[in-house]
Every structure is written in C-alpha cells, then in structure tokens.
Amino acid sequence: MPFPRGKKPTVIAGSKIPKLNGKVAEKQQEEGPQVKRSSSPPHGAPKKRTAFVDITNAHKVQICLPGRKKEPVKKTAKKTSSNSSSVSAKNQANLKKSSSVSSEGTTAEKEERKAGGEEEEAQRDAAAPVEELVAAAAPPAGRQLPAHLQRPQIPEEFDIDSGNVDDCCMTPEYAKEIFDYLKQREEKFVLRDYMPQQPSLNPGMRAILIDWLVEVQENFELNHETLYLAVKMTDHYLSLTPVNRENLQLIGSTTMLIASKFEERSPPCVDDFLYICDDAYQREELISMEAGILQTLGFDISIPIPYRFLRRYAKCVSAGMDTLTLARYVCEMSLQEMELVPERGSLLASACLLIALVTKDLGGWSPILRFHSGYQPADLAPVVRKLHAMLSAPPDDKLGAVRSKYSHKVFFEVASLPVVDIDILEKALSQ
Known part of the structure; x- marks a missing residue:
C-alpha cells in the first residue's frame, strides 16, 4: 500500500522490517553511514541548472572574484578507520604530483590575474555604451515634455483629489x-431622436420600458450604473435597428443582462431575467438577442x-x-x-x-x-x-x-x- 504523499511512513512497534542482505550491509559498513550520490548525470541526460546554491552545501562554496587568487578548500579528515587507508593513498599520489604542479603554479597565478584584469576592462567597456544611451535618452534640463504627455495643472483651490493620496483605489x-x-x-455616443425611424414604437412605450427597468434594478438590488448603462445601450440599439413593439421588453431585459455582466460583481443569470418577463420569451431568444445587440453596437459598450x-x-x-x-x-x-x-x-x-x-x-x-x-x-x-x-x-x-x-x-x-x-x-x- 503506498504511503500518503508528503508524509513519511511511521514504524509501528512489532511490525516486521526486512533485513538487509549480508553483502549490502558489509558494503554500507565500509562506506560509512552516509553514501554519497554521484553528481554526474547519466549518459545523454541534460545538465541540471539550479537558480540558487544549495543551502546545505553553502559552506563548501567559494566565490571567486575577478583578479583574486583562489584559496584552496580545506578538507576535513574523515574519522572512520575504514576510509583512512584510501585517503592516505590519495595523499601520497598527490605528493608525487606536487613537484610538477609547483613549477607551473606561478604561471597559473599570472594567467589568472591577467584574465581577471581583462574581465574588469571588458565590463567597463560594456557599461560605457549603456551609460551613453541613458544620457542620450534623458531630456535636457530646459526641454519640456510634449503637450499630450504633460499632467494637467490643477490650481490648489480646485484640487479635490489630494485628500485621497493614501487610497490607491x-x-x-x-x-x-x-x-x-x-x-x-x-x-462618440451622442444620439439623436430616433423615433421617426421606429414605426412600431413611440416615446410613451419607451418611457414605460424605462419605468419597468427601474423596478428591475430595485428588485435585484443592482447598482445605479447598471440601470443607466442598460438605458444607454437600449437607446443606441433602437437608433440603429427598427424593432417591433413585441420585442421591446426583450430588448430591455437583454440590455440589463449585458449591463449587469459589465458592472456587477455577481450579475443575475439568464433564468432570472426570463422569470421577470413572466416567461414571455424563450432562453434561446434572449441569448440570440444578446448576441445581436453586441454585434450591432460593435461590442463597444463602455458608454x-x-x-x-x-x-x-x-x-x-x-x-x-x-x-x-x-x-x-x-x-x-x-x-x-x-x-x-x-x-x-x-x-x-x-x-x-x-x-x-x-x-x-x-x-x-x-x-x-x-x-x-x-x-x-x-x-x-x-x-x-x-x-x-x-x-x-x-x-x-x-x-x-x-x-x-x-x-x-x-x-x-x-x-x-x-x-x-x-x-x-x-x-x-x-x-
């Protein structure tokens, strides 16, 4: 049975734990309590790249600055007796090579210092063009911004927004x-008297529709912005499309639905608007009218x-x-x-x-x-x-x-x- 994710399995008293094989146990005793995993990736696998240094190995990391000589990392001798023989053998091999390495040490240090100096010069050369571009992009002290980029100047006696400086909303x-x-x-949204091009409507019918929309806004407890936007969309749609008087309530319900989606946090659903219309229209009719109004207005309803x-x-x-x-x-x-x-x-x-x-x-x-x-x-x-x-x-x-x-x-x-x-x-x- 697999263990739950994120939890370590607990050992219950009296439970049977499988014993290690004899060869495996001897190998672990020789290598010590901790077995170091190989850091090299398998053949053909991509190299791993970490964003941050492993915190557990932070004491082993040495930061090498340009032009500074690297200091050798001090190695701590292992206390286990099983590894002492292998460590001493490696030390003897390193002592044999030290004679040849010491003669090359001075040249390596010189090359390292030279490389560090060249890197500093390259960094200074790379930073120079950036500083020149920043200086060129900055406008002169006496030059003014264009008129469309300047903030409007508000006299102090007409400033009504300074009291809301701490309120980002x-x-x-x-x-x-x-x-x-x-x-x-x-x-862009200035209307004209569109009633002459509506043969089936008159101003009295429109007034009755607006009066009904006020009741809808009050019963659903919608924002006043929703009511005003619904009326605006209704007028813009009627100014562009001749309609029959039978569809006038459907148009008002649909514009109120669209305005609710635009202004409300939790707008009423389609079934709510079908209910307030006393089921005079089908669901497909309201959805089709919604698509028709949005297409007629060009989806520009931020009026x-x-x-x-x-x-x-x-x-x-x-x-x-x-x-x-x-x-x-x-x-x-x-x-x-x-x-x-x-x-x-x-x-x-x-x-x-x-x-x-x-x-x-x-x-x-x-x-x-x-x-x-x-x-x-x-x-x-x-x-x-x-x-x-x-x-x-x-x-x-x-x-x-x-x-x-x-x-x-x-x-x-x-x-x-x-x-x-x-x-x-x-x-x-x-x-």
Missing part, C-alpha cells in the same frame, strides 16, 4: 484625466453615463448625501424623457446638480464646478429649463416607479420636496 493622480477622457469619449459625472461634480462642492440624492432623483427621472436622450451625460449631470443645489439653497454654479465640468451657467440653461418642466408636470400613473422609489426614507423622501421656482433658477443661471 481612488487613483487621485489620474482622476482629472480620467473624467476629461470620459468627457471626450461621450462625443459614459451621467451618473458617474454626477458623483464627481457633487464631490467638487462637498455636497451632502441628501443633496446628491435629490440630484440623482432628477437625473433618473430624465431617463424617461425622449427629449433629453440627445443630451450629453456630463451636461445632463451638471444641470441636475445645479437644480439640487438651488433647491437646497447651497449656491449656484461655482468656479470649482466650472473648472472640473468645463461648462458655464449659460451652457446649462437649456437643459435646466427642460428638467424644470419635467418636474413641474403632473405625475403619470403609469410611470410611478422613480417617484415611488425616491419617496422612501432611505432616499430622504426627495420626491416629495417642492419644485424650486423657475425665477430662482434663472437667477442662478445668470450669475
């Missing part, structure tokens, strides 16, 4: 550059969403959680408006935050917000007016998911707050 060194890149990237910009701009003014939640409520309500689909995410987030700041009487669009967002109050005016009209409109009974969600105490009941007067907003926009 926040990447404070690149935060400004990351959001500048997202702001440039959203130019900048307004929710990320909203959190970034709220940090600029150290907005409280209640103010940020109010801005999130306005931004989530805007997802249902077809009129706001063509607006850029950064501009929409800025307008939502301005409404929240004015509602909470926390000031207007301050200089630090102008610096990080790149928008002036005049740029926000058209979007702010559209959002105010949306909030002032009477609620629709068919579209109550967002209002019901933000009427909860967890969200500070921001949906029940009175809408700010338009004159106060106009005054903040004129500053």
